[in-house]
Amino acid sequence: MRLVVAEPGEADLLATIHATAFPPEAAWDATTIATLLGLEGTFGLRADEKGFILARQTLDEAEILTLAVRPDARRGGIAAKLVKTVLAGVEAAGAHSMFLEVAEDNTAAIALYAAFGFTRIGLRRDYYAPGAHALAMRLSFAGTTPGLSAK
Known part of the structure; x- marks a missing residue:
């Protein structure tokens, strides 16, 4: 499996992957x-045409926006490799912390x-839909303190 930078021109492919990984x-x-x-x-x-991750970093904080892996490609380490690579990248770029939201019933x-x-x-009530x-x-x-920027 090869990881490549996702480009805006690949949005159709990424949306197709996302549609397989999440409810409509x-x-x-x-x-x-x-x-x-x-x-x-x-x-x-x-990760080829099997999955992707979107994240953002602003100053010393980063956030995973979404992580999607096609159901037929799950349990093969793709998600872990994507997360590990993003974490290493944002930490090297000076992030002190990383945030995300995940459905409370998504145990995996x-x-x-x-x-x-x-x-x-914390818990974000009704974040995805009423009751979700x-x-x-x-x-x-x-070695970092969340919320404090490096001097």
């Missing part, structure tokens, strides 16, 4: 993905993030 009402379309990839500080990595994703050291910091809550999670990188 939660899937992002190509316009949304292309717009996000065009924003300053936002970037993505694609929660376990993946917990394995990287993410901890629950999200856990807010954060990872603090070693």
